[in-house]
Amino acid sequence: MDEEELVRLVARGDRAAFEELYRRTSPWLAVRLRRRCGDDELVAEVMQDTYLAVWRAAAAFAGAGVGGSAVGWLWTIAARRLVDALRRRARDARPPPTALPVAVAPAAEDEVLQATVGDPVGEALRRLAPELRQVLRAMVLDGLTVRETSVLLGVPEGTVKTRARRARIALREALS
Amino acid sequence: MSRGKGGTGDGTGHVPAELLDRYAAGTADADAGTADVLWAVEVHLESCAACRDRLAGAVARRSPQTSLLLEQVRDGLVAEVTRSPRMPPRRRWLPGTGRLSGWAAWRVTPALLPRLGMTVLVVLVAVGLDLADGADAGRYPSLVLLLAPVAPLAAVAAAWSRGLDPAHELVVASPRAGLDLVLRRTAAVLAVVIPALGAAGWLVGVSPARWLLPCLAFTVGALALGEVVGLHRAASGLALGWAAVVVGPSLVTARPPVLLAAASLPGWAAATAAVAVVVVVRRRAYTELESLR
Numbered sequence: 001m002d003e004e005e006l007v008r009l010v011a012r013g014d015r016a017a018f019e020e021l022y023r024r025t026s027p028w029l030a031v032r033l034r035r036r037c038g039d040d041e042l043v044a045e046v047m048q049d050t051y052l053a054v055w056r057a058a059a060a061f062a063g064a065g066v067g068g069s070a071v072g073w074l075w076t077i078a079a080r081r082l083v084d085a086l087r088r089r090a091r092d093a094r095p096p097p098t099a100l101p102v103a104v105a106p107a108a109e110d111e112v113l114q115a116t117v118g119d120p121v122g123e124a125l126r127r128l129a130p131e132l133r134q135v136l137r138a139m140v141l142d143g144l145t146v147r148e149t150s151v152l153l154g155v156p157e158g159t160v161k162t163r164a165r166r167a168r169i170a171l172r173e174a175l176s
Numbered sequence: 177m178s179r180g181k182g183g184t185g186d187g188t189g190h191v192p193a194e195l196l197d198r199y200a201a202g203t204a205d206a207d208a209g210t211a212d213v214l215w216a217v218e219v220h221l222e223s224c225a226a227c228r229d230r231l232a233g234a235v236a237r238r239s240p241q242t243s244l245l246l247e248q249v250r251d252g253l254v255a256e257v258t259r260s261p262r263m264p265p266r267r268r269w270l271p272g273t274g275r276l277s278g279w280a281a282w283r284v285t286p287a288l289l290p291r292l293g294m295t296v297l298v299v300l301v302a303v304g305l306d307l308a309d310g311a312d313a314g315r316y317p318s319l320v321l322l323l324a325p326v327a328p329l330a331a332v333a334a335a336w337s338r339g340l341d342p343a344h345e346l347v348v349a350s351p352r353a354g355l356d357l358v359l360r361r362t363a364a365v366l367a368v369v370i371p372a373l374g375a376a377g378w379l380v381g382v383s384p385a386r387w388l389l390p391c392l393a394f395t396v397g398a399l400a401l402g403e404v405v406g407l408h409r410a411a412s413g414l415a416l417g418w419a420a421v422v423v424g425p426s427l428v429t430a431r432p433p434v435l436l437a438a439a440s441l442p443g444w445a446a447a448t449a450a451v452a453v454v455v456v457v458r459r460r461a462y463t464e465l466e467s468l469r
Contacts, residue, residue: 002225018257022250027232028221030242030249031200040245047249048256055257071222122212133211141215 003070011058018055025071026051029078036142036152037082046085050078076143083148090151124174132167135160191217191227193234200234200242284364287340291331292368299327299369299376306380317432320376322423324387325394325436326415328362328369332398333411335361336462340408348463355459358407362395386436389444393451394418400454403461 009017138149302319334340401410
């Protein structure tokens, strides 16, 4: 039984299916959210919101009949909730905590990898400045808008736009 | 392990266990060198249930904070879900109000139901008169046959009329408005009227072959004319015209009308095709103000 089937069962009020969905997807969602937000308390809040939304609105997914991926749907909800939570927190005049990189030495394997010639996109991506890469990740991988990205990263919208443009230019140069 | 592109995202391979471990523990973010690999991992995880399952194992082994967080959220959810209201499933009848909702409301307007009932009653009366007449050696042409071509018009008129549909202005403003919706409602009318006529014809011995095409021609004709003068007027005009030109004279002369003889069927077929073309060509008329009369 796949996740889409589980969501359809949840839409009919099946508690066991909901728990199974949680068991299967929550580790993935937690890891992915924790990479984007350093505050575990906030991540827990976002996850709770997300799964409650799934429980309440599963019928909207099942009824939509879009044939989309249930996991992708889950991530869309979670990403929006994360941005909402950060927005609330910003209103409460606390600086949004961003993920703090853990300082560890790169694995030997990666150093070897780095030395080998990779694909041009990956190479360009690796060479990108971290703040540009963060913007690209939020906008390309997580599908957020400029405004949502600015909330997530805690920088002004204009900065997000500038960084996105610089990242695009850098990637285009690397590919040409 | 192969490079990120070969080892993760292309569907042929899965995420290597060691990378998954570091991803779960959050230590993979530290070095910029793996950025593209991690993107590929995240894209792959979104579509691969097996790797998500392995990630769950890696989380349990490598990241106690995440496991703790998952436990907390789970406990919170159990409590919340128990008392949380859920979005109601789609229902066709709103409980208590007796009103239609969902897809039925798009096809059946409140005015349609009484008009359908009236049509069925008229057909029943025609059957009664025909049977009474038949016992009397059949002096008149069958009333069921005479009425059949215009039978759906009373209900079709209500399909797109400002006066007869209380929700008409809402419906017109909706994205579904237009010929598509008119046709859905007309189909709903025909789905009731044609079986009723079929049963009536069977009772009095009139073959559907004689009235089905004229019936369709009049229905589509009303839709075509309705694009010009409004559906209600078009349907009333056609029904009155039929009564004056065909029903009246055949009852007076006690002869079956030429128009409903088997020889006229090709003519009806041609007429149906012609008006159908008109309906499609002028389909935008139903979303314009002119059609609301």
